Amino acid sequence: MSKSIKLRKGLDIRLIGEAKTTKSKLPLPKSVSIKPSDFHSMTPKMVVKEGGKVNAGSTLFYDKYNESIKYASPISGTVKAIVRGAKRRILEVVVESDGQQSYEESTIGKLSDMSADQVKEIILSSGLWPMINQRPIDVVADPKNSPKSIFVSAFSSAPLAPDYNFLLQGMEEEFQTGLDALKMLTSGKVHLTLDAKSTSADMFKNAKGVQINTISGKHPAGNVGTQIHHIDPINKGEFVWTVNAQDVAIMGRYFLTGKFDTTKTIALTGSEISEPQYFETIIGACVSDLLDGKIKTDNVRVISGNVLTGDKIDQDGYLGFYHNEVTVIPEGDQMKFVATEGWMAPGFKRFSNSRTFPTWILPKSKKFRLDTNTNGEERAFVVTGELEKVFPFDILPMQLVKAAITDDIDGMENLGIYEVAPEDFALCEYVCTSKINIQDEIRQGLDLIASECM
Numbered sequence: 001m002s003k004s005i006k007l008r009k010g011l012d013i014r015l016i017g018e019a020k021t022t023k024s025k026l027p028l029p030k031s032v033s034i035k036p037s038d039f040h041s042m043t044p045k046m047v048v049k050e051g052g053k054v055n056a057g058s059t060l061f062y063d064k065y066n067e068s069i070k071y072a073s074p075i076s077g078t079v080k081a082i083v084r085g086a087k088r089r090i091l092e093v094v095v096e097s098d099g100q101q102s103y104e105e106s107t108i109g110k111l112s113d114m115s116a117d118q119v120k121e122i123i124l125s126s127g128l129w130p131m132i133n134q135r136p137i138d139v140v141a142d143p144k145n146s147p148k149s150i151f152v153s154a155f156s157s158a159p160l161a162p163d164y165n166f167l168l169q170g171m172e173e174e175f176q177t178g179l180d181a182l183k184m185l186t187s188g189k190v191h192l193t194l195d196a197k198s199t200s201a202d203m204f205k206n207a208k209g210v211q212i213n214t215i216s217g218k219h220p221a222g223n224v225g226t227q228i229h230h231i232d233p234i235n236k237g238e239f240v241w242t243v244n245a246q247d248v249a250i251m252g253r254y255f256l257t258g259k260f261d262t263t264k265t266i267a268l269t270g271s272e273i274s275e276p277q278y279f280e281t282i283i284g285a286c287v288s289d290l291l292d293g294k295i296k297t298d299n300v301r302v303i304s305g306n307v308l309t310g311d312k313i314d315q316d317g318y319l320g321f322y323h324n325e326v327t328v329i330p331e332g333d334q335m336k337f338v339a340t341e342g343w344m345a346p347g348f349k350r351f352s353n354s355r356t357f358p359t360w361i362l363p364k365s366k367k368f369r370l371d372t373n374t375n376g377e378e379r380a381f382v383v384t385g386e387l388e389k390v391f392p393f394d395i396l397p398m399q400l401v402k403a404a405i406t407d408d409i410d411g412m413e414n415l416g417i418y419e420v421a422p423e424d425f426a427l428c429e430y431v432c433t434s435k436i437n438i439q440d441e442i443r444q445g446l447d448l449i450a451s452e453c454m
Contacts, residue, residue: 004196005230007217009392011353011427013159014367015307015329019267021166023278028097032075032284033318034060035092039130039140041447044071044090052079057104057127057260060093068143072127074262074283076102092318103259111177111255116184123181126254130321131247135228135240137450138421147241149188149232152179154204154245155195157222158306162267162325164245165201166278171249172203178252182243183209193227217392225424229393234419236453246324266290266319270328271369272300281319287326288316295328301372303327308426309439332373353390353431374435381405381434390427395419397428401438404445409452412445421446 036044044061048054055076063069073095080096108122120143123129134141141147155164168175183190189211194201196216205212213231220226224242234240243251246264253261262283269276274294281290291302295315303310304320307327311320319326341349347357351368359366387397395416403411422439429438 002211003213003231005213005215005217005227006196007215007221007226007230007392009388009390010157010218010220011390011431012157012218013307013351013370013430014364015159016271016367016369017269017273017276017327017329018160019162019269019276019278019325021163021278023166023265023280025280026285026289028099028101029075029281029285029289031077031080031094031096031286032073032282033092033094033286034071034073034284034321035318036061036071036090037092038321039071040443041137041139041450042069046082046090046093048079048093050079050082053077054079054095055102055104056262059127060095061090063140066142068124069129069140070124070127071130072104072260074260076100103261106258108255108258111180111184114184119181119184122255123185123251126260128247128251128254128260131243131251133242135225135234135242135421136418137446137454138423139450141239141241145239147186147188147239150182150186150190150241150243151224151228151232152182152190152192152210152243152245152248153222153224153227154192154201155198155222156306156324157195157219158308159219160267160269160325160327161222161306162265162269162278165198165203167246167265167267167324168203168249171252172206174249174252174256175203175245176207176252177255178243178248178250179207179210181251181255182241182248186241189232191227191231193224193231195222220392220424220427223424225419225421226392229395229419236413236418244322244324247322264324266323267325268294268328269325270303272296272328272330283319283321285319286316287313287319290326291315291328297330299331299334300328301331303329307370308430309423330369330371332371334371336373353386376433376435378435378437381436384433386431386433387428390431391425393419393424397425401425401428401436401441404441405436407445407448409448412449413453417445417449 043064045064054073059070077098081094083091132141192210193213196214305323350357391397400415422443425438
């Protein structure tokens, strides 16, 4: 039975630079990068060597501790570099395109004739499995576990988030096929959650074989963790799998064509972009072609993902595996005169969750050009009540973060660590007056739980 959720807590950070609904197709990228760091706690075991030839869908490496999970190249060409860091840790695998895009093709039968084990084996062997994440711990799903349900969010509520209805326009068949495949991986339900305010989600509303839920409210309404908490909460010993909506379509495309075609649409957003819009490219693509001639100023930060949870990259860096947008905002490393732009300034250009600045009286349509400056450094972690205002879980965020900081395993378990992921605390980190890197603390807490309790 579908559910309708209304959130009373959260925060919409209104930024300049939302992508217009126009889409351009980029040429095949000159190179792509698959970064093991995108798959938390995974230790890669290389299959290819530098100079080796690969097709789109060829295995680059697999998980050392779970060899059935393979990570494939999204492009055909030559392995240009295996970049290593300290202690020879693999940082990224760069593949240079041959300009042709040849695929490792497989003959895929009719999905309706397959068993659940056959579907799982196809997803594992094709390199699609890393698209499935697991709660708790927020890592690539373990195929040996049985999820009680699978969640797909049909929208994102993050700042400057892309419009998923536009991203998946014309992909109704691929999306439905992907949902059908996911349905076979669980004995429970596949939950598809829609934005209750959206009036243009016909593709999602017409999805079959899934439970369609609606949720309304401010960010993080679009976070899958928020949806799980209010629809099908996780208890210790239970597992829920999650898949991004675009990745569902990529899975469906593989079952329809037998090709590892990771073509996806991403949004180029941010106040420093001259013409924010959508572009069609592939997973892991180099963003230099995307950004060329489109950045208005020099001193900027390029982010793969959104401003709250994305990764800082160079202007010739690579798109993250799970990211659907690239954001460019001003770098906040400039000195600000105290009386005009500092703490004594009137603050008409500043966005605030509290009423510290007079911008709270401005219309909700007012958008802001914000930079990366945190306006302070880490200090004593004091109780302010700010975290609770933006955290729409029936969980005490301040106490849980403190338990994570102090490695209090019993405290974390009692306070709901199994239900959360770092992204669920991104807004808490934004409003935190103590400037604590809360997402990092929660990540370390989850790692401790994974090693000691699972």
